Amino acid sequence: MTVVHLRRAEPGLLVIAPERTPLVTDAAPGLDVLVLEVVGGHLSWSLFDDESVPAAVLDDVDAAQDWVWAVYGEEVASALADNRPAALTAAPARRAPAAALRRLAYAHWASRWWPASTIDGIPALDPRLLVEEIGMLTAQCEMAVDGDDGEHGTERDAGSGNRGSMPGTQEDFGLSDSTDERGPLGESTGSRGRAQDYALAAGGADSSDGLIVARGSGGWDWRRCPPGILDAGEHAVSWQVSRAAGVSTVRVSVVAAPDCRRLVPEHLRPHARVRVRLPADTEHDRPGPDVEMPLHLRGDAWTGSARIPGTPENSPEITVFVPGVGPADPPQDESAARERIRRFARARLTEHTGDQRLSAETAAAETDEDF
Structure with a gap:
């Protein structure tokens, strides 16, 4: 009681x-x-x-x-x-x-x-x-x-x-019944790469477009994107800044969700916002203008690039989101909560818990070894 x-x-x-x-x-x-x-x-x-x-x-x-x-x-x-x-x-x-x-x-x-x-x-x-x-x-x-x-x-x-x-299901976001199981060329979208294929979240090889001055990876705010579009991993977002002919370019890549469909409606496609800190004449650097870019699904990743002003002295802040989705003022850093939820999900699929699995969890557990 x-x-x-x-x-x-x-x-x-x-x-x-x-x-x-x-x-x-x-x-x-x-x-x-x-x-x-x-x-x-x-x-x-x-x-x-x-x-x-x-x-x-x-x-x-x-x-x-x-x-x-x-x-x-x-x-x-x-x-x-x-x-x-x-x-x-x-x-x-x-x-x-x-x-x-x-x-x-x-x-x-x-x-x-x-x-x-x-x-x-x-x-x-x-x-x-x-x-x-x-x-x-x-x-x-x-x-x-x-x-x-x-x-x-x-x-x-x-x-x-x-x-x-x-709202809960992919149907709420137009990602199921209205979308074919196959991409525009008929390729199957039901099978994605294995976890070991994404060791550094699509970090990629060195750019041939100039000197790479910064690179990194991180997570994204789950509140800012519907399910079934982006990989929920804490290193799903990767970026690099290159410099060539006096121009700085940032490239952003986000691993697609394992169940991401090829024909995602345009209003649900993710964008990336880049915030940089520029050198200043005083003791402190100054914020540069935010740069926003749409991301496009290529293979198993959402990618995009844009020019940014100057040469950033610090790593840029990358925010991935779907316009109009999620709260205007996101909560504080929730990476610890996301990690705890990942551990919970793994336990649901691999361990015997007191709570009976959902049928969808049982099906996922049966295919987990081949994932």
């Missing part, structure tokens, strides 16, 4: 939550937050917490009463009906539906945040298997989730920064 706190939050909102469980009202929910829209409000769990009792933010208590007793038990349901804030003991009256709700939230999370990476050897999940399982779980959770909410149970406001997530 779990202790939960029933309290009033913002005007018109009631919260039922165990200690330290993330809420959808948090200023910047982490990448590891599972969210499900339910009748009368939203439920949330932590990905890394085995606790099956969620946090709830309710905006319609009367509508939520039909499922609160099943998820939290009679004591909590009675206190909610009486509008009586208190610390209470949650004991789900129906454990199977309560567990199915978390599993549904996890399936939605996986459809958006699963860290598919050729570099890290994490295969992509089959989006059709995910959609099928989400449909079955939605039917099991009909007491709390209606059909429309179940289809987009983790949808959040991508532009506000308050809901750092997006």
Whole structure:
């Protein structure tokens, strides 16, 4: 049994939550937050917490009463009906539906945040298997989730920064049914390179266009791009700056996602923004103008190049994003959280955990050795 706190939050909102469980009202929910829209409000769990009792933010208590007793038990349901804030003991009256709700939230999370990476050897999940399982779980959770909410149970406001997530499946981004499985020349896109083929994230050979003055690699903000486009590895982005005939050129390459389709719609194609620091006459350098470039899919990488002013004395700052996707003001560096999610995903495919795999995870685990 779990202790939960029933309290009033913002005007018109009631919260039922165990200690330290993330809420959808948090200023910047982490990448590891599972969210499900339910009748009368939203439920949330932590990905890394085995606790099956969620946090709830309710905006319609009367509508939520039909499922609160099943998820939290009679004591909590009675206190909610009486509008009586208190610390209470949650004991789900129906454990199977309560567990199915978390599993549904996890399936939605996986459809958006699963860290598919050729570099890290994490295969992509089959989006059709995910959609099928989400449909079955939605039917099991009909007491709390209606059909429309179940289809987009983790949808959040991508532009506000308050809901750092997006609709779940590739169909939401026009990457599935409207896109052929084969590229424009009929080449198969179902097989990508192996992890060892990407030792330095498409770092490439020396440029023949001049002297290479700087190069490096790094990750990208997962909030800024839909799934199925970029490799989720922390070294998926590589860049180099070359100098020839007094002109500096930056080239950016990003490894494509293992399940990236060849015909990505134009509005979902990634861009790179380059910010450089230029020498100054004073003790400090000065910021140069940002340079933005579209990236084009060539082989298994998204690439682009652009001229930059002067000769940068420090490594440029590279930001990869899809225009209009993600919060305007990204959270602080989340590389540690991304790495923890990668470890979680590898464990799901290679270890026996207490939580049953999704069907898409089982299929990915069976093909993992050949990835």
